[in-house]
Amino acid sequence: CGAAEAHLKVSSDKEKIDQLQEELLRTQLKYQRMLERLEKENKELRKVVLQKDDKGIHQRKVKKSLIDLYSEVLDILSDYDSNYNTQDHLPRVVVVGDQSAGKTSVLEMIAQARIFPRGSGEMMTRSPVKVTLSEGPHHVAMFKDSGREFDLSKEEDLAALRHEIELRMRKSVKEGQTVSSETISLSVKGPGIQRMVLVDLPGVISTVTTGMASDTKETIFSMSKAYMQNPNAIILCIQDGSVDAERSIVTDLVSQMDPHGRRTIFVLTKVDLAEKNLASPSRIQQIVEGKLFPMKALGYFAVVTGKGGTGESIDAIKDYEEDFFQNSRLLRDGMLKAHQVTTKNLSLAVSDCFWKMVRESVEQQADVFKASRFNLETEWKNNYPRLRELDRNELFEKAKNEILDEVISLSQVTPQLWESILQKKLWERVSTHVIENIYLPAAQTMDSGTFNTTVDIKLKQWTDKQLPHKALEVAWETLQEEFARFMAEYKGKDQDDIFDKLKEAVKDESIKRHKWNERAMDSLRVIQHNALEDRSITDKPQWDAAIQFMEETLESRLKDNESVIKDMVGPDWTERWLKWVNRTPEQHIRNETKNELDRLLKLHDDHTAYLASDEVTTVRKNLEGRGVEVDPVLIKDTWHQLYRRHFLQKALTHCSLCKRGFYYYQRHFVDSELECNDVVLFWRIQRMLVITANTLRQQLTNTEVRRLEKNVKEVLDDFGEDLEKKTQLITGRRVQLAEDLSKIKTTQ
Numbered sequence: 001c002g003a004a005e006a007h008l009k010v011s012s013d014k015e016k017i018d019q020l021q022e023e024l025l026r027t028q029l030k031y032q033r034m035l036e037r038l039e040k041e042n043k044e045l046r047k048v049v050l051q052k053d054d055k056g057i058h059q060r061k062v063k064k065s066l067i068d069l070y071s072e073v074l075d076i077l078s079d080y081d082s083n084y085n086t087q088d089h090l091p092r093v094v095v096v097g098d099q100s101a102g103k104t105s106v107l108e109m110i111a112q113a114r115i116f117p118r119g120s121g122e123m124m125t126r127s128p129v130k131v132t133l134s135e136g137p138h139h140v141a142m143f144k145d146s147g148r149e150f151d152l153s154k155e156e157d158l159a160a161l162r163h164e165i166e167l168r169m170r171k172s173v174k175e176g177q178t179v180s181s182e183t184i185s186l187s188v189k190g191p192g193i194q195r196m197v198l199v200d201l202p203g204v205i206s207t208v209t210t211g212m213a214s215d216t217k218e219t220i221f222s223m224s225k226a227y228m229q230n231p232n233a234i235i236l237c238i239q240d241g242s243v244d245a246e247r248s249i250v251t252d253l254v255s256q257m258d259p260h261g262r263r264t265i266f267v268l269t270k271v272d273l274a275e276k277n278l279a280s281p282s283r284i285q286q287i288v289e290g291k292l293f294p295m296k297a298l299g300y301f302a303v304v305t306g307k308g309g310t311g312e313s314i315d316a317i318k319d320y321e322e323d324f325f326q327n328s329r330l331l332r333d334g335m336l337k338a339h340q341v342t343t344k345n346l347s348l349a350v351s352d353c354f355w356k357m358v359r360e361s362v363e364q365q366a367d368v369f370k371a372s373r374f375n376l377e378t379e380w381k382n383n384y385p386r387l388r389e390l391d392r393n394e395l396f397e398k399a400k401n402e403i404l405d406e407v408i409s410l411s412q413v414t415p416q417l418w419e420s421i422l423q424k425k426l427w428e429r430v431s432t433h434v435i436e437n438i439y440l441p442a443a444q445t446m447d448s449g450t451f452n453t454t455v456d457i458k459l460k461q462w463t464d465k466q467l468p469h470k471a472l473e474v475a476w477e478t479l480q481e482e483f484a485r486f487m488a489e490y491k492g493k494d495q496d497d498i499f500d501k502l503k504e505a506v507k508d509e510s511i512k513r514h515k516w517n518e519r520a521m522d523s524l525r526v527i528q529h530n531a532l533e534d535r536s537i538t539d540k541p542q543w544d545a546a547i548q549f550m551e552e553t554l555e556s557r558l559k560d561n562e563s564v565i566k567d568m569v570g571p572d573w574t575e576r577w578l579k580w581v582n583r584t585p586e587q588h589i590r591n592e593t594k595n596e597l598d599r600l601l602k603l604h605d606d607h608t609a610y611l612a613s614d615e616v617t618t619v620r621k622n623l624e625g626r627g628v629e630v631d632p633v634l635i636k637d638t639w640h641q642l643y644r645r646h647f648l649q650k651a652l653t654h655c656s657l658c659k660r661g662f663y664y665y666q667r668h669f670v671d672s673e674l675e676c677n678d679v680v681l682f683w684r685i686q687r688m689l690v691i692t693a694n695t696l697r698q699q700l701t702n703t704e705v706r707r708l709e710k711n712v713k714e715v716l717d718d719f720g721e722d723l724e725k726k727t728q729l730i731t732g733r734r735v736q737l738a739e740d741l742s743k744i745k746t747t748q
Contacts, residue, residue, distance in 0.1 A: 067195040068187070070358070071132035074197060075144060075185060076747050090365055091357040092130075092197045093350055094227045097238030098250050099203030102269035105305035106238055107131065107200050109317065109343035110350070111188045113152040115141060116200075117166040118310045126169040127180040128223070129200045136189030143168075144185035152190065178216040181223055194351035198236070199227060204250045221253065228257035232361045234353055235264045237297070241274035241284065251295045261296025263357070265350060271302045271341075272324050285335035298353065301346045302336055318344075366748065373744045380737055391739045392730050399499040399730070400716050403506055406486045407709045413482060415697055421482070423693040426474045433462065434685055435557055443678055444609045444647065451677050459532045459684070468525040475696040476516050479704055483507060502729040506719065510711040520699050527695055531688040535680055543662040546683035551655050553682070558648040565641050569594050592628045593619070593638045601646050609647070611639050651678065 074090060097103040104116045104125060111133055117124050139152040141161055150161040165184065172182035179202045202220050213219075228235055237254045258264045266288075268274070274284055286292040288300040304324050306317035321342055330336040339345055380389060390398065442454035487503050537543050570587030571579070583591065596619050601607060611619075616632050623630050658676035665676060719725050 065134050065195070067132060067134045067197065071130075071185075071187065071197050073747055074130070076743055089230055089232050089361060089368075091232040091234060091354060091361055092199055092230075093234045093236050093354055094224075094230075095198055095200045095236045095238065096224050096228065096250055096254065097203060098240060098248055099205050101203065101238045101240040101248075101250070102305055103200060103203060103238045106236070106267060106269060106303065106343065106346070107198060109303070109305055109314065110194065110198070110347045112190055112193060112314050113139060113141070113188065114158060114312075114314060115152070115161055115165070115186075115188065117162045117169075124166075125200055125202045126178065127172045127202070128183045128227070129165070130183050130185045131198045131200065132185075132187040133193050133198065134187070134189050134195045135191065135193055137191065139188075139190035141186060141188045144187070152188070176213060177219075178211075178213045179219050179223070181219075181226075194347045196351050196354040201227060204253065206249050224253060225257065228254070231263075232357050233263065234350065234357060236350060237264055237266050237295070239266065239268050239287070240270055241268040241287070241302070242270040242277065251293050255293075255295040259296070261290075261298060263353075264295070264297040265346075265353065266290070266295070266297040266300045267346060268300070268302045269305060271328075271330070272304045272307075275328060275330060281330060281333075281335060284330060288336060288340060299349055300340060301349070302330070302341050303343045303346055305343065369744055369748050373741070373748065376737060376741050376744065380741065384734055384737075387734070389738045389741050391742045392726055392735050395498065395730050395735065395738075396502070396720060396726050399502050400720070402499065403487070403503060403712060403716065407483070407712050409486050410483055410708070411701070411705050413701075415701070418478075418697040418700060419690075419693040421478055422475060422696050423689045425478055426471060426692060427689055429470055429474055430467065431553065433466070435553065438462065439678065439681060440644075440647070442681075443651065446606070446608075448675050448677055455677075455681055460529075463525060463529045463532060467528055468521045471524055471528070471692050471696060472516055472521055475700060475704075478696075479700060479708065480511055483511075483708065498730065498732060498734065501731070502719070505725075505729050506712060506715050509715045510708060513711045513715070514704075514708055517699070517703060524692070524695060528688055528692055531691045532684050534687065535684065537662070537665065537680065537683050540662050542683060543665070543679070544659070546679050546686055547655055547659055549686045550679060550682040551652065554648050554652050554655065558645065558652070561641060561645045561648060565594070565645065568638065568641065589628055589630055589634070590638060592623055592626065593630055593635055594642060596622055597635070597639050597642050601642065607643070609643055611636060655679070 070090075074092065077090065095103050095107055108114050108116060111131060116129075141150045141152055142148065143164070150157040152158060152161075165186070168184050169180070172180040172184070174180065183199075201224055204220055204224060205217055208214060208216050227233060235254055235258055237250060239248055239251065254264055268284070268287055271284065275281055283292065284302070288302055290297060290300060304317075304321040306312045306320060312320075325331055325336075325341045328336075331338065331341065438455060438458045442451045442458070445451060445454065484507060487507060537546065568587065569591040570583035571581050575581055576583075600615065600619070616635050619635050620630055620632060654676075655678075658679050661676045661679070665680075719729070
């Protein structure tokens with residue numbers, strides 16, 4: 001009887017316990033629903049407040065959120081050091097996992113939008129994607145380098161965002177490769193989103209399949225290691241729960257990077273499939289308690305990211321996940337704890353861990369940057385004490401202003417200076433043709449009528465074919481030289497050679513783009529032809545100027561001729577005696593030939609320009625009589641130089657006589673001694689030079705200088721948008737030091 005009573009009492013107590021547990025479960029569910037409702041209401045209220053602030057109703061100055069600033073710091077550090085994954089120790093959440101383990105799906109649940117391209121078993125994440133999550137009134141996404149906002153509540157914007165991410169990934173992958181280390185930066189804002197920075201990496205693979213680069217596996221491994229080596233990186237290790245745990249290769253990799261599990265959060269995905277397919281559900285319990293893998297972690301989570309359909313919405317996935325865990329025996333039997341399940345709890349845990357890590361590491365990193373800044377500033381003070389710290393972009397703007405000032409200075413060159421330079425340069429270019437092809441052939445005829453006819457024909461041919469083209473060449477070269485001269489003078493004042501390469505490149509590219517107006521050639525031809533047709537010297541000063549011009553020209557040619565003869569015959573007796581130098585055998589023959597030909601010229605002062613055959617024979621025999629063997633070609637060549645000297649000397653003498661010949665010229669008197677047709681020729685040439693220089697100067701100042709200015713501005717604009725060009729043209733330790741200082745100050 002006592003035993004029966006005891007049995008009844010135990011049964012009664014068990015029923016009471018069961019009733020109490022059921023009542024407790026109902027109470028928990030009730031309060032859980034109330035809590036969810038309140039959270040939902042709070043989320044809606046926060047959204048309203050944010051929207052009001054966003055519209056400026058409260059007139060409060062909106063500043064960047066802390067997470068946005070933090071993300072910008074990471075971007076700056078990315079530019080500051082290409083190896084920032086190992087050098088920079090600031091925290092970020094690194095999402096790693098085997099391919100198709102559900103990494104991207106977990107990240108999308110945290111971001112509350114299906115923002116990534118989808119594929120059935122195919123590798124979709126081909127480069128790191130840095131996602132900055134923050135709260136905002138509207139659910140939007142934006143790339144770091146783009147101003148376009150994608151509205152994540154609209155399916156067409158979601159599709160466009162996924163397409164853009166896929167394009168950027170494919171663009172970042174070099175030819176012959178499968179994955180890229182180039183980071184794509186994306187920000188996602190929305191109501192209720194936890195603030196953090198995550199980096200989604202390509203999934204770790206065990207086998208390289210057809211179509212992949214042979215080094216894909218090693219590249220992904222090294223990329224994952226580089227990100228996980230950061231001692232403050234939070235490793236979000238994603239494991240596929242629907243496959244055998246032994247097939248995973250990512251857990252061993254995570255164990256190597258974080259052997260004590262101090263910054264690892266483990267996530268088991270596809271728990272619904274695991275519970276359905278696994279014969280022993282307790283295996284899931286072993287995984288989330290950290291007893292199955294040697295890998296250790298701060299926390300373990302189990303999540304469900306939908307049924308696997310590509311068209312599922314985030315809300316549908318959330319509802320499915322909540323329904324699954326409410327009815328799951330894993331929770332009911334105590335194999336999983338309530339705080340270990342759902343992506344919502346995971347997001348909160350990751351965010352808490354992220355900000356805890358940020359707080360612990362920022363001060364330490366700030367001290368490192370403070371020390372680096374001190375070292376850089378000390379180097380600057382020692383090496384560049386009187387210079388401002390200008391980075392490459394600031395230096396480019398300074399150089400741009402200087403170059404534009406130099407181009408403007410070009411338009412301030414006086415007309416007199418332009419014409420003087422043009423006239424001098426044009427004469428240097430055409431003087432040889434005038435003397436050798438026009439003056440000497442006509443003058444050596446020794447006949448006044450023949451001289452004028454020959455000159456007129458040759459001047460006409462010259463004007464039609466060569467002169468206008470030569471004149472435009474001279475004008476273009478003069479513009480280039482003046483432009484270069486102004487740039488060189490400006491440099492001399494500034495004493496800063498850091499812009500030399502840039503200025504030279506701008507000058508070269510501007511000149512390369514500049515095309516002279518070819519229509520100017522036709523009008524120039526007419527002007528030059530008219531100038532050369534005129535033979536009317538109106539006053540004595542013009543006559544005297546022409547004689548002076550002729551004298552200077554002939555004296556210059558005579559000097560050159562004397563130099564040629566001296567080189568032919570070698571040193572004279574004074575040089576041989578004082579400097580102990582001797583003639584070469586060839587110079588000895590030349591000297592003997594010269595002496596023989598000089599005697600011939602003395603006998604025939606009015607000799608023609610060419611030697612007759614019998615004269616050549618006579619000279620040769622005379623030389624042979626003195627034991628000198630000479631070739632007829634050498635005799636003629638020597639004669640040409642001697643006769644040229646003889647003729648130029650006579651022309652200069654005649655030029656002196658013509659100084660008093662203007663009276664006869666003006667009255668058309670005929671006097672064989674004062675027949676000064678050569679003076680008239682040089683006056684015509686001189687007048688043509690003056691008129692041409694004036695015409696070219698007008699074209700320069702009215703048109704070409706302005707066109708060159710425009711070219712320079714266009715080149716500077718093009719260079720300003722070309723970072724590679726600026727890096728190539730503005731170089732040196734001073735630039736790098738200023739850039740490092742600028743970046744480190746911004747980061748601080």
